[in-house]
Amino acid sequence: MKTIIATLALACSTLALSAADGAKVGQPLPKLAQLLPGATIPNTSGKVVLVDFWASWCGPCKASFPALNRLQAKYSAKGLVIIGVGVDDDAAKYKEFSSKMGAKFSIAHDSAHKVADFFSPPSMPSSYIADRKGVIRYVHTGYRGEKTEAEYTTEIEALLAEGH
Template sequence: MKTLLRQLVGASLLATLAFTASAAETMNEPAPDFTLKSNQGENLRLEDYRGQVVMLNFWASWCGPCRQEMPVMDDIHEQYKDLGFTVLAVNVDENTAEADRFLSAVPVDFPILYDNESRVSELYGVDAMPSTVMIDRDGTARFLHRGYKPGYEEDYVKQVRQLIRE
């Protein structure tokens, strides 16, 4: 009986977490500034993107949903980049070679930043992979997404359009 109860509680908890992970949270706080080395070899600073809408995505090469989401983000970047939008994808792998190996198979047009000591992901309180923060032109974090499932890109596009229009 105890085992059945544990299984039911566990299943309920997982269902709650899955539901929570799928909903975007509305935020309204300054996005913490940071500087990280990019896959192009240069240091990039978030503050330098002020005036643009930024999709800040935290990902890892070992994360299945992250791998699934990467081409989707590249499509969104391609569609809206000329309107003052960019994606900054922060990789949290300890070994950057793992991220580079994945990116050689799934190339993207937006900057990849390396946070191999997880300082920036800690600064943003990242607790799920992937995690995506939508930042407006004024540098305010407006939306937070935890996790990824096919279909989430519809919310991404709605939010990007909203922030571009503001």
């Protein structure tokens, strides 16, 4: 009997963990405009979408913004939409960081953590790349300079080539 109870307890805790693990490859992107009321979210229908979570206190986030700007410049006309989601609680820190970094892509402040709760990013930054059908195809945790930018480029180019 103790074995059965222990097995059931383990199964329940495993289910709880898997439900809280966040967005995964193969899942659909949520409707970001619904989770971020008042934010200006670009139309993502039929687009390859990169959602990047960042925070003002995150060093690697600072390093990732120039790469995201380059990707935006290179691929936006081909169907890429980048949305940077700032998770700072403090609106002033969010505004200061986003202004200083000069994002050339769309950014939104997730002060209520509705988007972050859905995705449950394991670290800052974390990025999710979805195909033109709105399905998450790639997940990146952290930012490792040129290595990560090269991975983004390969994945974005492959997804942009699909469905034409």
